[in-house]
Amino acid sequence: MASLITCPHCGVRPKEEFAIRGDASLVRPAPTASDEAWHDYVYVRANPRGRTLEHWQHVGGCRRFLVVERDTFTHEVHSVTDGAAFARENGK
C-alpha cells in the first residue's frame, strides 16, 4: 500500500510523513537544448496508470529525498531507494 512507505533509513512510515516532489524519471536537458525540450522538461507531465518513479521527501523523518517506485492503479510500492544512491546508480 502506498499509504505505508518503507524509508531505507527510518523503516515503515505513514505517507503523512512524506512530501511528494514529482516525477523522478525525467532527465534534465542540456543547457543548450531547444526551448521545446526545456518546456517539456519543466511543464509537461504524463499521468500514467501503472508503475511510476517519484521523488518522495521524508520531511517528517530523515528529510532525505527518496525515489519511490509505485503503482498508481494498485497502490503497490515496488521499491524505495535513497535519492543520492539512485542518482549514483543511474549515473546522474
Place this chain on the structure above:
Amino acid sequence: MIRDYYNRNALDEKLRGAPRPPGANHLAIGHRQAVSMVLAVAGEEDSVEKLLSSATEFTGRFSAPGEWLVVSENDTPEGLQRRLDALCSDKAHIVDQSEARVLFRISGPSMRRILAKGIGLDLDPNVFATGASANALCGHIAVNLARTGEDAFELLTPRSFAESLFDNLMTMGREYDLTAAFAA
C-alpha cells in the same frame, strides 16, 4: 539583565503553580540537559557513528544518515561542545542545540498506547528496542523519539513547538491520567 533562553524553560507558562504528584503515567520536562547536533563530513559517517556509540557520557540519537542529536544529562552546553570537539571535530560539524530543543521524558505502563495516538511508528520492543531512536511526527510536530526503557521514552522537539507538543501529549494521555511536571 537579559535572562537567556537556557535559564528560562519554554514550558514555564504551562507548568506554573504547584505540581500534581506524579501518577503512574508521567511526563517529566528536562531542565538543564545539553543537546548538540552532530553532522558527519561526507565519507566519515561510519567512523563518527562508532565514536558516538563508544562514548558513555552522553547518548547519540539517530536523526538521519550522518546526523545525530547528542543528549547529555550532566554536561553544560559548553562542556558537551568541548567533549564532542575533542572526540570528532575533525570528522563532523557540531552545533549546540541546548537552547533550541526541549526534552520530554515520558514513562509509565500506558506509554505505548499514549504515543500510538500521535506517532506512526511501530513501538513493539522487538521493532523499536530500548536504545533505539528516530525522527518522526507526533501529530504534525517533528520530534526525535528515543526509547530509554521498556515503558520509557524521550522526545526532543524544537523549542517553538514545545507548548503545542505539550498540549498534544497531555490530550493523548488524558484517558490514562497522564501527569506532568519539571524533572527533579
